[in-house]
Amino acid sequence: MSLSGAPSRPVTAVAWASSGTTCPGHFSLISMTEDGTTASFTRGFPPKSGYYLCYSKDLSGGMVVSDVQVISDKDTIPHGYCYIPEFMESKASVWKKKRVCVRIVPVESVTTAILDIRLTTKSKMMLQQYTCLGDMLGYVLWYMKGPFSTPVPQAKPRSISLDMRSLSLEAAGPPLPLRPSNQPPAPPKVSPRRSTLKEKDTRAETFNDSLNVYGITAMDGVPFALHPKFESQSNGKGSVVKLDDICIKSIHDIENEYHYTFAVEEMAAKRSRPLMTSKS
Structure with missing residues (x-):
């Protein structure tokens, strides 16, 4: 050196x-x-x-x-x-x-x-x-x-495949036809009997799934219908329910109506209470 x-x-x-x-x-x-x-x-x-x-x-x-x-x-x-x-x-x-x-x-x-x-x-x-x-x-x-100076790390060259090199930011052209190696596989051929069995299995699985999700209740199969009392109101368009027979009471009216003095219970308690006598 x-x-x-x-x-x-x-x-x-x-x-x-x-x-x-x-x-x-x-x-x-x-x-x-x-x-x-x-x-x-x-x-x-x-x-x-x-x-x-x-x-x-x-x-x-x-x-x-x-x-x-x-x-x-x-x-x-x-x-x-x-x-x-x-x-x-x-x-x-x-x-x-x-x-x-x-x-x-x-x-x-x-x-x-x-x-x-x-x-x-x-x-x-x-x-x-x-x-x-x-x-x-x-x-x-x-x-x-x-x-002193430290060495600057250099990036290692990476190999770029042909597919990556073909990528570009420019407008892409028309799609290329699929090559034979890229074609989707053909569906397998199924015999008629096997197809019927498979369809039955699918229906059974669907029915079992519905049972597991919703369950069976007593209302299954019962049609929905309104009571005849409300049919007239439902048939009329723009019908209004009248509330004239409803009486709104105040707190004073409610207390007077349901006032209870407990007089009967008090008299009964006096009758059943034994008399107290003093001894001389």
């Missing part, structure tokens, strides 16, 4: 990996430094199997690395930061005297993020447009930070 072509996609994760086999598929392994040496971190003497720094730019998780720092084991990890994960082989470990920690935030919450991470050996080599993080086991860590 040349310095002139600065990447625009943000770094979404940083990790340690023992080799290319332990490095996750969506991570990029930093196997070489900018001055052409192997970027394998080793410690101790004689040197043991090393490990590499790797990073990812997979935006499927919706998170980006907004900042990265190198701190010593005596420093307290800054608030909001976390140590990078380790994809190591069995019995392999990472040097703990200095550790890399990152700050991971949602992609929509920031406008700038870490765009690239590179390594150099301990020399006077400087990387333009990059910021120095610090030295670690003989290497110097650099990072580039700036505004």
Whole structure:
């Protein structure tokens, strides 16, 4: 990667990996430094199997690395930061005297993020447009930070059938005749005896349905007719019922007509009541 072509996609994760086999598929392994040496971190003497720094730019998780720092084991990890994960082989470990920690935030919450991470050996080599993080086991860590862009999702081309292509907003022409494959199926032939049985079954079902819905009452089959008293009134057109014989009474008239004193009940109660005599 040349310095002139600065990447625009943000770094979404940083990790340690023992080799290319332990490095996750969506991570990029930093196997070489900018001055052409192997970027394998080793410690101790004689040197043991090393490990590499790797990073990812997979935006499927919706998170980006907004900042990265190198701190010593005596420093307290800054608030909001976390140590990078380790994809190591069995019995392999990472040097703990200095550790890399990152700050991971949602992609929509920031406008700038870490765009690239590179390594150099301990020399006077400087990387333009990059910021120095610090030295670690003989290497110097650099990072580039700036505004980033997310890839625009592209719609997948969809296949359009011939029937859909033939649709148009213009006026449609005369309907095409049906093809033999589109003709409706002919009704099955039924023998006369079978047709008669089917008709009887249909009538029976109709009768049963009427019984279930309405039921049978004693008035079924009885013709409707008016009483002879009202036939004369119904035959005359525009006849008016006279209500002259109706007397409308007031509340005072009703109370006088149905006034009852309960005198009979009072006399009966006096006769049946035993006489009370006083004893001297």
